[in-house]
Amino acid sequence: xxxxxxxMIKLFTNLVRTSHYDKMMYRRMMQGKxxxxxxxxxxxxxxxxxxxxxxxxxxxxxxxxxxxxxIHMVSKGIDVSTFLAEHTGKETGCCKGRSAFHxxxxxxxxxxxxxxIGHNFAPTVGWGYAAKRRGKSQVVMNCSGDGSYGExxxxxxxxxxQNWQLPVIFFCENNGMAIFSxxxxxxxxxxxxxxxxxxxxxAVIVDGQDVFAVAEVAMAAIDRARKGKGPSxxxxxxxRFNEHDIGTPDxxxxxxxxxxxxxxxxxxxxxxxxxxRVLADAILTQTKIDGIxxxxxxxxxxxxxxxxNSEICLPSEEELLADVFVD
Ligand SMILES: Cc1ncc(C[n+]2csc(CCOP(=O)(O)OP(=O)(O)O)c2C)c(N)n1
Ligand SMILES: [Mg+2]
Numbered sequence: 001x002x003x004x005x006x007x008m009i010k011l012f013t014n015l016v017r018t019s020h021y022d023k024m025m026y027r028r029m030m031q032g033k034x035x036x037x038x039x040x041x042x043x044x045x046x047x048x049x050x051x052x053x054x055x056x057x058x059x060x061x062x063x064x065x066x067x068x069x070x071i072h073m074v075s076k077g078i079d080v081s082t083f084l085a086e087h088t089g090k091e092t093g094c095c096k097g098r099s100a101f102h103x104x105x106x107x108x109x110x111x112x113x114x115x116x117i118g119h120n121f122a123p124t125v126g127w128g129y130a131a132k133r134r135g136k137s138q139v140v141m142n143c144s145g146d147g148s149y150g151e152x153x154x155x156x157x158x159x160x161x162q163n164w165q166l167p168v169i170f171f172c173e174n175n176g177m178a179i180f181s182x183x184x185x186x187x188x189x190x191x192x193x194x195x196x197x198x199x200x201x202x203a204v205i206v207d208g209q210d211v212f213a214v215a216e217v218a219m220a221a222i223d224r225a226r227k228g229k230g231p232s233x234x235x236x237x238x239x240r241f242n243e244h245d246i247g248t249p250d251x252x253x254x255x256x257x258x259x260x261x262x263x264x265x266x267x268x269x270x271x272x273x274x275x276x277r278v279l280a281d282a283i284l285t286q287t288k289i290d291g292i293x294x295x296x297x298x299x300x301x302x303x304x305x306x307x308x309n310s311e312i313c314l315p316s317e318e319e320l321l322a323d324v325f326v327d
Pocket of ligand 1: 066115116117118144145146147148149175177178179244
């Protein structure tokens with residue numbers, strides 16, 4: 001599946017927008033403006049952009065926790081003002097400022113995090129099953145890290161989705177790390193996608209730093225699922241430039257990565273690679289590229305203003321308990 005010029009511009013624009021969104025989250029965390037903590041996505045924005053830019057509004061999305069889903073949601077075309085308000089602890093947040101990153105956007109078919117890695121695999125079967133039963137051309141994009149494929153639910157989910165031929169994409173964002181454990185220590189094979197073979201599911205490996213390459217394989221997997229041809233597995237080989245999260249003390253100090261490794265990784269920064277490509281292929285001029293950066297920063301300013309000008313979340317005991325369900 002090769003991309004046309006319009007699709008490449010859309011991907012490039014989303015790549016620039018999301019990388020600025022991620023930088024904004026990092027900056028605000030450092031400024032003490034966010035509640036909880038943040039899992040920075042620098043170096044790892046291309047997978048989410050490639051996976052979600054061409055999803056339809058009605059498609060189910062389970063974003064990866066890196067970037068707390070902002071990469072995936074912005075790419076799917078969702079207004080993330082209430083996402084930032086939530087992370088800023090404001091009443092206008094999507095969960096009234098009470099949750100930080102454990103939230104959902106049901107109207108936009110986004111079902112996000114619980115505190116458990118791999119929580120999304122069981123609901124993925126249900127969403128896929130529902131889509132198939134209703135005969136809708138709706139797909140489920142399940143974005144997860146390499147670490148989560150050590151969870152039993154991942155395997156049960158792959159087995160059932162394949163048996164029932166559900167419209168699911170197992171989209172693995174493999175950065176080779178789970179907090180400070182390397183993939184090598186945690187998985188018997190180098191490629192997480194090799195697990196799909198055991199379930200007879202087609203799988204593809206793609207350079208996760210190249211947004212255009214990711215989008216091509218993601219679109220093929222989406223198309224396949226939409227046509228009722230069942231699930232598939234996409235593995236993006238990507239990177240994590242920063243520590244696992246910020247807001248928790250000194251995770252970087254535990255990492256076993258040298259300065260040279262960090263410098264090498266940064267040579268493959270996805271916005272840099274995409275910029276080289278769109279200039280080389282004459283898809284965009286430098287002036288147009290500068291305009292995309294400016295427009296992204298302006299958009300983010302508006303989102304920040306909304307969060308900053310909203311009322312802080314200070315619920316009374318009664319209001320707090322109103323959202324607690326006891327069986
Ligand atoms: C069931 C469970 N085990 C462990 C954790 C702690 N934990 C949080 S993030 C994480 C690493 C996840 O790695 P991966 O899925 O590869 O995503 P990455 O953070 O590398 O992007 C772990 C082990 C958890 N939240 N839930
Ligand atoms: Mg990982």
